[in-house]
Amino acid sequence: MRHLIDPTDLSVAEIGQIIALAEDIIANRAKYSEVCKGKKLATLFYEPSTRTRLSFTSAMLELGGSVIGFSDAASSSVSKGETVADTVRVIRCFADIIAMRHFKEGAPLVGSQYAGIPVINAGDGSHSHPTQTLTDLLTIKREKGRLDHLTIGFCGDLKFGRTVHSLIKAMSRYEGIRVVLIAPDELRLPEYMLHEIETQTEGVEFREVSTMEEVMPELDILYMTRVQKERFLDEEEFNRVKDSFVLDPSKLRTAKPDMIVLHPLPRVNEITPEVDNDPRACYFRQVKFGMYVRMALILTLLGVKNQLAPVRAEEPDFVPEPPVCKNPACITTIETGLKQRFVYTDDTHAHCKCFYCEHDA
Ligand code: NCD
Numbered sequence: 235m236r237h238l239i240d241p242t243d244l245s246v247a248e249i250g251q252i253i254a255l256a257e258d259i260i261a262n263r264a265k266y267s268e269v270c271k272g273k274k275l276a277t278l279f280y281e282p283s284t285r286t287r288l289s290f291t292s293a294m295l296e297l298g299g300s301v302i303g304f305s306d307a308a309s310s311s312v313s314k315g316e317t318v319a320d321t322v323r324v325i326r327c328f329a330d331i332i333a334m335r336h337f338k339e340g341a342p343l344v345g346s347q348y349a350g351i352p353v354i355n356a357g358d359g360s361h362s363h364p365t366q367t368l369t370d371l372l373t374i375k376r377e378k379g380r381l382d383h384l385t386i387g388f389c390g391d392l393k394f395g396r397t398v399h400s401l402i403k404a405m406s407r408y409e410g411i412r413v414v415l416i417a418p419d420e421l422r423l424p425e426y427m428l429h430e431i432e433t434q435t436e437g438v439e440f441r442e443v444s445t446m447e448e449v450m451p452e453l454d455i456l457y458m459t460r461v462q463k464e465r466f467l468d469e470e471e472f473n474r475v476k477d478s479f480v481l482d483p484s485k486l487r488t489a490k491p492d493m494i495v496l497h498p499l500p501r502v503n504e505i506t507p508e509v510d511n512d513p514r515a516c517y518f519r520q521v522k523f524g525m526y527v528r529m530a531l532i533l534t535l536l537g538v539k540n541q542l543a544p545v546r547a548e549e550p551d552f553v554p555e556p557p558v559c560k561n562p563a564c565i566t567t568i569e570t571g572l573k574q575r576f577v578y579t580d581d582t583h584a585h586c587k588c589f590y591c592e593h594d595a
Pocket of ligand 1: 285286357363366396397459460498499500
């Protein structure tokens with residue numbers, strides 16, 4: 235049985251299979267309308283979401299399956315103090331597959347250890363969002379015709395934007411990728427991601443810049459993001475950076491005619507509405523691709539299509555005497571009974587990171 239907690243849980247070849255299946259679904263929709271008859275998806279959303287939850291729901295309904303679940307923490311028993319481990323052990327009695335969104339980083343990973351059915355991470359804190367990544371990859375494949383030899387600019391909140399973290403990890407595995415990070419100092423990528431880029435992403439060119447204008451002409455993809463208000467501990471800091479980058483038609487003047495603009499949505503004011511009419515604006519088409527790729531993912535994890543090989547049984551190299559994770563958003567801060575676990579991030583064992591939220595020790 236396989237889960238999708240981090241985009242790298244799937245190999246490049248497996249991602250290719252899921253994208254191919256999504257493209258077949260787009261071309262032959264009727265063929266898939268009953269393939270999940272009798273199967274149930276549980277959407278466990280501990281954090282507000284409209285599009286991701288409805289995208290999962292629509293995906294399962296399109297496949298002829300059904301959906302149960304909750305859409306905020308207050309209406310679940312987490313408000314009574316139930317652990318994630320217990321919740322999934324209950325849900326597995328009702329459902330065949332789980333999509334979980336949680337405000338704590340690492341919560342879906344904990345869920346996957348107890349569920350006994352496939353668990354999909356639908357976004358955990360500012361950590362990871364692998365199904366948005368599949369959405370982005372399918373969109374790029376459909377719009378650009380390839381996933382390699384591309385220059386992609388990530389703009390906005392690279393610190394708290396989980397869609398950015400996951401897409402960087404995923405894109406770094408293709409050939410000829412150049413990544414440009416466009417963010418104010420306060421919203422730079424988190425340390426663990428910068429460390430990962432330095433050590434794990436050979437062959438990918440990374441550059442940090444402070445304006446969109448200076449890189450616009452070289453980009454194939456501009457990935458815009460919302461400043462994640464809900465993750466700021468200090469409102470003044472949010473107000474200082476909230477309008478850092480705004481894409482408007484004048485900024486697009488120097489962009490390639492076939493550049494694409496992506497955004498996971500919701501947008502606040504980082505893209506002006508006038509941009510929506512530009513043929514390079516792909517963010518609403520991107521939403522539709524999200525449903526198709528989730529259909530493909532559900533079919534794959536349920537074993538209806540695309541048989542995935544079982545994951546390697548080998549355990550990661552856990553640090554024998556782990557420190558206490560200092561990330562206040564880590565699941566270890568609330569999950570009763572969950573032990574601290576750290577893994578080494580280099581061969582010399584000089585660095586380690588939390589197994590759940592990936593923050594450095
Ligand atoms: C994103 C998310 O939830 O991380 N939205 C989404 O999944 N479509 C981006 C965001 O909230 O800004």
